[in-house]
Amino acid sequence: MKFLVMLCVAAGLAYCGYLGVLYVRQDSLVFPGRTTDAARVAEIRKYYNGLEDFEVKAPDGTRLRGYLLVRTRDGKPAPAILYFHGNAEEQSGFFLWSPSELSGFTVAGLNYRGYGSSEGKASETALKADALTVYDALSARLGPGVPIVVMGRSLGSGIAAYVAAHRDVAGVILVTPYDSLVDVGQDAHPLVPVSLLMRHRFDVAPDAARVKAPTLMLVAGADTLIPPRHAARLAALWAGPKEVRTVDNATHGNIIDNPQYWKHIKAFLDKLFVKQDTAN
Numbered sequence: 001m002k003f004l005v006m007l008c009v010a011a012g013l014a015y016c017g018y019l020g021v022l023y024v025r026q027d028s029l030v031f032p033g034r035t036t037d038a039a040r041v042a043e044i045r046k047y048y049n050g051l052e053d054f055e056v057k058a059p060d061g062t063r064l065r066g067y068l069l070v071r072t073r074d075g076k077p078a079p080a081i082l083y084f085h086g087n088a089e090e091q092s093g094f095f096l097w098s099p100s101e102l103s104g105f106t107v108a109g110l111n112y113r114g115y116g117s118s119e120g121k122a123s124e125t126a127l128k129a130d131a132l133t134v135y136d137a138l139s140a141r142l143g144p145g146v147p148i149v150v151m152g153r154s155l156g157s158g159i160a161a162y163v164a165a166h167r168d169v170a171g172v173i174l175v176t177p178y179d180s181l182v183d184v185g186q187d188a189h190p191l192v193p194v195s196l197l198m199r200h201r202f203d204v205a206p207d208a209a210r211v212k213a214p215t216l217m218l219v220a221g222a223d224t225l226i227p228p229r230h231a232a233r234l235a236a237l238w239a240g241p242k243e244v245r246t247v248d249n250a251t252h253g254n255i256i257d258n259p260q261y262w263k264h265i266k267a268f269l270d271k272l273f274v275k276q277d278t279a280n
Helices: 002-030 038-047 091-095 124-142 155-166 181-188 228-237 259-279
Strands: 052-057 063-069 080-084 106-110 148-153 171-175 215-220 242-247
Touching: 038 091, 052 106, 052 124, 063 091, 063 124, 080 124, 080 155, 091 106, 106 124, 124 148, 124 155, 148 155, 155 171, 171 259, 181 228, 215 228, 215 259, 228 242, 242 259
Parallel strands: 080 106, 080 148, 148 171, 171 215, 215 242
Antiparallel strands: 052 063, 063 106
């Protein structure tokens, strides 16, 4: 009996220690940060001479840095795609392919705090506030009447949804989206009271109920990091018109390499702007 008691105490201490590690390390797990690949940026500049360094100063003085490539239509800036990256990404990865695939669009994206050459420390509160500041800065840079589509991948899908709920965006593209990081974390750690430990909750439900802009949700059919059921829950809460496209056999990491990825995005944008042009 004494041995059993000692075993239970040891197991309890180990479990509490595991919870403590998860709580202390959650910032680095949610926001691991990424440095800029200078060689990759240099390669991108070879192909896109108009690529600008885009910098926005947050209200607290933090400088956020990324890239902007302005295209024109009829003598004015073309509609823009504003990208919010995943937690393990840096904006140069998006600019490696997107300018070619989105040849008729302006492309913009700034790194989160602590990513690339952006200053500061990431948190849910800071990233959401920064996203609105970035959207407003891009809108001011492009001028009145230029539509902006917000696009987010993984962690960035929740940030894009937040912007769409608080700004008059032209459209929304969400790649491997989720309903709540708490729910995603609970799936990954079924024996942990994630709701009690999680500081950066990224609950998308309140924003989903407010978004009215046309939306494309791209789901990876074989996603084990954010299983497709989370996108299904989000879609059920989404107030505005939406298309949910599942890329079969794609995983969380390789969906962007699947031929269906850009095919769905281009079809959505073509339909979106044909409708807008007709309405105008």
